[in-house]
Amino acid sequence: MTMDIPTIFADIEPTPQDDGPEPVCAISYSPEFVEAHDYLRSVVKIDERSERAFDLTTVCLKLNPANYTVWHFRRRCLIALTAASHASDRLRDANLPTIDLASIEKDLDFADRLGGTNPKNYQLWYHRRALLECLLRVSDGNLPGEESSSGIVKIARKELEYVDKILGDDSKNYHAWSHRQWIIRTVNNSDLWVSEVDYSHSKILSDPRNNSAWNQRWFALHEGQISTRSNSSKASYRGKSILSLEKANDEANYALCGAKVDPFNESPWRYLISVLTEQWRFAQNSGDAGEVSIVSALLREYVRKIREMKQFWDEQQSSGNESHGPCVSMMSALVDLLEIFTNDEVFMNEAMILLDDLVEEDPVRRKYWKKRKRAIRDLLRKKKREPEVDLYAK
Amino acid sequence: MQCPASFTVLLTMTTSYQNKRAQHVLETESSDLQTATELECAPFFVDLTTLSEGQLDHLRGVGLLPPKIDAGLGHAAATRMCAKAADMLGVSESADGSRSVDENDDADDDERIVILEEIRGDQKRPTNNSNRQDPRNSNIPKEEMEERHIPAVNPYAIRLLRSQHVDYLTHSLSNPLSKGFVSLDASHPWMVYWILHSLDLLGHFDLFSSSTSNANANAKGDMTMREVEAFQKADLLTRVVSTLSHCWSDVFVEFSSRDVQGDDKLRELVRSQEITNKERNKDSGDGTVTIIGGGFGGGPSQMPHCAPTYAAVLALSIVTGIGLADNSSGKVRNDESEISTNKINQNNRNPYREAGELALNLLSEKRLPLYAFFLSLRERQGTHDDEEDERIAFRMHHDGEIDVRASYCILAPCKLLGLIDETAPTSSEKKINDAKGDTSSIVLSNPLLAPSIAKHISACQTHEGGFGAEPHNEAHGGYTFCALASLRILNAVEEIDVDNLRGWLARRQMGYEGGFCGRTNKLVDGC
Numbered sequence: 001m002t003m004d005i006p007t008i009f010a011d012i013e014p015t016p017q018d019d020g021p022e023p024v025c026a027i028s029y030s031p032e033f034v035e036a037h038d039y040l041r042s043v044v045k046i047d048e049r050s051e052r053a054f055d056l057t058t059v060c061l062k063l064n065p066a067n068y069t070v071w072h073f074r075r076r077c078l079i080a081l082t083a084a085s086h087a088s089d090r091l092r093d094a095n096l097p098t099i100d101l102a103s104i105e106k107d108l109d110f111a112d113r114l115g116g117t118n119p120k121n122y123q124l125w126y127h128r129r130a131l132l133e134c135l136l137r138v139s140d141g142n143l144p145g146e147e148s149s150s151g152i153v154k155i156a157r158k159e160l161e162y163v164d165k166i167l168g169d170d171s172k173n174y175h176a177w178s179h180r181q182w183i184i185r186t187v188n189n190s191d192l193w194v195s196e197v198d199y200s201h202s203k204i205l206s207d208p209r210n211n212s213a214w215n216q217r218w219f220a221l222h223e224g225q226i227s228t229r230s231n232s233s234k235a236s237y238r239g240k241s242i243l244s245l246e247k248a249n250d251e252a253n254y255a256l257c258g259a260k261v262d263p264f265n266e267s268p269w270r271y272l273i274s275v276l277t278e279q280w281r282f283a284q285n286s287g288d289a290g291e292v293s294i295v296s297a298l299l300r301e302y303v304r305k306i307r308e309m310k311q312f313w314d315e316q317q318s319s320g321n322e323s324h325g326p327c328v329s330m331m332s333a334l335v336d337l338l339e340i341f342t343n344d345e346v347f348m349n350e351a352m353i354l355l356d357d358l359v360e361e362d363p364v365r366r367k368y369w370k371k372r373k374r375a376i377r378d379l380l381r382k383k384k385r386e387p388e389v390d391l392y393a394k
Numbered sequence: 395m396q397c398p399a400s401f402t403v404l405l406t407m408t409t410s411y412q413n414k415r416a417q418h419v420l421e422t423e424s425s426d427l428q429t430a431t432e433l434e435c436a437p438f439f440v441d442l443t444t445l446s447e448g449q450l451d452h453l454r455g456v457g458l459l460p461p462k463i464d465a466g467l468g469h470a471a472a473t474r475m476c477a478k479a480a481d482m483l484g485v486s487e488s489a490d491g492s493r494s495v496d497e498n499d500d501a502d503d504d505e506r507i508v509i510l511e512e513i514r515g516d517q518k519r520p521t522n523n524s525n526r527q528d529p530r531n532s533n534i535p536k537e538e539m540e541e542r543h544i545p546a547v548n549p550y551a552i553r554l555l556r557s558q559h560v561d562y563l564t565h566s567l568s569n570p571l572s573k574g575f576v577s578l579d580a581s582h583p584w585m586v587y588w589i590l591h592s593l594d595l596l597g598h599f600d601l602f603s604s605s606t607s608n609a610n611a612n613a614k615g616d617m618t619m620r621e622v623e624a625f626q627k628a629d630l631l632t633r634v635v636s637t638l639s640h641c642w643s644d645v646f647v648e649f650s651s652r653d654v655q656g657d658d659k660l661r662e663l664v665r666s667q668e669i670t671n672k673e674r675n676k677d678s679g680d681g682t683v684t685i686i687g688g689g690f691g692g693g694p695s696q697m698p699h700c701a702p703t704y705a706a707v708l709a710l711s712i713v714t715g716i717g718l719a720d721n722s723s724g725k726v727r728n729d730e731s732e733i734s735t736n737k738i739n740q741n742n743r744n745p746y747r748e749a750g751e752l753a754l755n756l757l758s759e760k761r762l763p764l765y766a767f768f769l770s771l772r773e774r775q776g777t778h779d780d781e782e783d784e785r786i787a788f789r790m791h792h793d794g795e796i797d798v799r800a801s802y803c804i805l806a807p808c809k810l811l812g813l814i815d816e817t818a819p820t821s822s823e824k825k826i827n828d829a830k831g832d833t834s835s836i837v838l839s840n841p842l843l844a845p846s847i848a849k850h851i852s853a854c855q856t857h858e859g860g861f862g863a864e865p866h867n868e869a870h871g872g873y874t875f876c877a878l879a880s881l882r883i884l885n886a887v888e889e890i891d892v893d894n895l896r897g898w899l900a901r902r903q904m905g906y907e908g909g910f911c912g913r914t915n916k917l918v919d920g921c
Contacts, residue, residue, distance in 0.1 A: 015695075017693070017694050017695065018640055018694045018695070019637060019640050019693075019694055020636045020637060020639070020640040021633075021636065022633050022636070023633065023636070023637040023640070024567045024568060024586055024630070024633050024634050024637045025566065025567060025571060025582055025585040025586055025589070025637070026570045026571065027570070027571045027572075027573065027575045027576060027578070027579060028570045028571065028572055028573045028575075029573060029576065029579075030573050030576075033573075033576060041695050044695070063576060064576050064577060064579050064580065066577060066578075066579070066580045066581070066692075067579065067580045067692070067696070068580060068692070068696075068697065068699060068791060068794060069580070069691065069692075069695075069696045069697045072697060072791075072792070072793045072794075075793065122790075122795055125795075126794060126795040129795075130793070171423065172913075172916065174863070174867070174868065174870065177867070177868060178862075178863060178864065178867050181864070181866055181867060182864075185866075207422040207423050207424055208420065208422060209418075209422050209423075209424035209425060209915040210424065210915070211868065211913055211914035211915045211916070212868050212913075215856065215858070215862075215866075215867075215868040215869070218856075218857055218866075219866040222866075223866060261419070261420055262418055262419040262420040263419065264416070264417040264418050264419060265418070265420075265915070266901065266914050266915060267914055267915055270857070270858050270914065271857070274857035274858070278857070324417050324419070325417070327417075336897075362414075362905065363412075363414070363905075364413070364414075364903050364904070364905045364908070365900050365901070365903065365905075368896075368897075368900040
């Protein structure tokens with residue numbers, strides 16, 4: 001799109017950029033860049049939110065898609081250009097900005113095309129959010145906080161498909177995953193929460209080392225409250241929702257299976273430890289001895305499982321077939337679990353031995369492993385000095 | 395703390411352990427990328443003693459190894475640790491030459507970082523020209539070197555090409571950037587800050603006190619040359635301040651009358667603006683007050699934005715420090731009389747003083763409008779009506795994204811500008827006072843210290859231990875830094891799971907490459 005800017009804006013005096021005398025880091029702008037921005041500055045100064053001003057923002061954004069000021073002004077134009085008939089009375093009364101459907105869809109498309117060269121541009125993703133916020137309002141006139149309707153869910157699914165397309169090019173694009181979270185959180189529809197768990201699973205299958213996918217799984221299960229404990233104050237830890245015991249069992253199993261696929265993959269181990277630790281803290285916090293006992297049993301079960309896995313692994317390594325050597329992620333996870341049982345001297349000693357091994361096998365982190373070992377040693381010494389111990393101490 | 399401006403060299407000894415390649419059982423896109431990265435790094439981890447002379451010459455030619463030095467002619471020598479980089483790396487020596495040792499370490503310090511000064515055996519006094527071409531020449535006489543028992547440097551030393559970096563940086567600062575840089579047209583203050591900060595760390599703006607023997611050894615001619623250079627640098631600093639000041643934009647922000655009354659800074663701002671802008675700052679009657687706030691944008695006429703504001707404030711702080719700091723205490727003198735009578739510097743003339751004053755004046759002028767702008771960026775999070783659960787995040791700019799970077803980009807400048815006053819009661823104390831039925835006087839509180847701000851930041855910690863941009867976003871190095879730094883400023887680190895964070899951080903270092911990755915299963919990265 002070539003715009004004959006001086007002709008279209010013949011009535012306006014361009015405003016040159018005022019960098020002051022002898023600026024540092026001065027960019028050698030192209031003449032077309034200078035022209036477009038000189039006129040835009042004038043237009044913004046008089047706040048002319050018109051069709052031609054809108055078109056001028058298009059030119060400027062193609063030259064520099066990171067100019068957040070231009071994006072903001074573009075949105076102001078979109079709002080101003082929205083025909084009054086498109087805005088619902090309810091929204092107008094609530095004083096919320098609206099943009100007509102056609103313009104929204106056009107601009108989502110524009111943002112997509114601009115994003116082709118840089119899908120990591122903050123302004124593009126925020127523009128999508130801003131447009132979608134309007135769209136969610138316009139499509140069925142809901143005010144923020146109200147329950148979602150099928151129209152909204154449809155819009156959400158379409159946008160999620162778009163994000164999936166972006167993730168197809170870069171499966172770990174941070175903005176993309178964050179955008180998915182925003183959509184699902186904002187629309188807050190139970191079907192979408194559930195399908196996001198499935199989506200995470202599909203991404204984990206295609207690359208188990210995709211940590212963003214593992215993180216998304218955690219997000220969907222916890223924030224969707226699909227399988228969390230009921231939201232009473234006792235059922236949360238530090239204000240965050242906790243998985244139900246049954247779900248924790250399932251997820252721990254899922255994570256361990258993921259770890260078995262490739263024990264060197266850090267993601268499933270961290271997921272596993274987090275699931276179990278969360279249950280433990282909840283149980284401690286609840287003060288309920290029964291709860292503590294059940295969760296304790298769960299954790300001990302996994303200590304056993306990981307020990308078994310490690311034993312099998314060590315045997316495989318020494319037999320000589322395809323030797324990878326010790327698996328640090330596995331050892332580290334086992335230490336994290338063992339360390340929870342501060343009253344179990346066997347576990348504590350086992351942890352310390354593992355930490356010695358980690359110092360050898362993971363030398364880049366040797367100071368960290370030494371510190372962990374020292375902490376356990378100090379704790380054990382302290383216990384020897386003070387035999388009166390709180391049974392629930394970590 | 396002052397180093398001669400001649401060539402300095404960074405030396406590291408090799409680590410005592412073998413770096414380990416990452417392992418995988420299953421091949422995936424992630425493991426492929428990791429393997430590829432390790433292969434790229436591998437050539438740099440070669441044992442230099444195994445290379446042929448020709449290969450070594452090549453490395454010397456490209457500057458990755460020090461030049462071959464004939465034993466008879468001279469040697470590179472270790473001097474005392476100096477320069478800001480050494481301080482930041484924790485390897486500067488105290489006055490008696492001892493290094494601080496981590497008490498918890500069991501004699502584990504096989505790595506050493508030394509900053510040393512390279513000299514030539516031929517002690518020709520450098521002319522103006524040769525000084526420019528061969529910055530490695532310095533002026534310590536050979537006899538003095540021997541007297542000081544300074545050991546020779548390892549010929550395989552890795553080195554930081556300080557002067558070449560300085561040249562690149564100063565060139566980028568003072569010369570026009572190519573048109574490809576338009577992608578950074580909304581980030582001018584960042585470019586300025588990155589360059590200025592690097593130059594500062596490299597000691598480019600260090601001054602030399604007359605008490606060092608080095609200066610005594612110089613002939614008068616060299617001193618003049620240095621003075622000229624210093625004034626050229628001062629001019630650069632002045633241009634920096636001017637450029638940044640042109641990135642400032644005012645913006646109207648609205649507050650409730652009650653909020654203004656309860657905030658001594660907002661009240662002061664309203665008062666100062668009433669004189670210049672009578673119409674706009676009046677209480678509009680419906681309980682709101684309009685104030686002229688502002689911030690730095692990515693360039694002239696661009697909206698105020700937290701990120702360039704952070705960069706600008708820090709850059710201006712650097713200039714202020716360079717120009718006005720007392721060299722021994724590092725503190726900026728606020729006393730006008732001291733500044734005017736030049737009592738600060740041992741040299742009795744700091745060429746950067748004027749630039750420093752310009753920077754300080756700009757910061758002083760913009761301090762309260764910045765405060766108002768920052769407050770206007772607050773956003774309540776979640777749908778909780780429960781005040782206990784209140785979380786407050788910040789936007790990066792009006793009509794902009796919310797993420798934890800904003801908290802840091804706001805809190806760090808506020809700390810530097812003295813806008814975070816720990817002695818003021820927090821809002822919870824304020825509540826107690828109100829609850830006591832004391833409605834007559836409103837207790838002053840600092841909204842930046844509101845617990846809800848720290849609450850939001852800690853909500854960004856994930857199960858992995860690091861922090862994401864928004865709650866539940868994946869743990870990520872950049873956001874983790876912003877979150878932790880913000881909590882440190884707020885003295886609220888205990889709100890988060892520090893152990894979990896520590897573990898996550900420890901796992902970010904790559905066993906083979908040695909550098910850090912930003913997220914689990916991602917690649918090592920410079921940033």
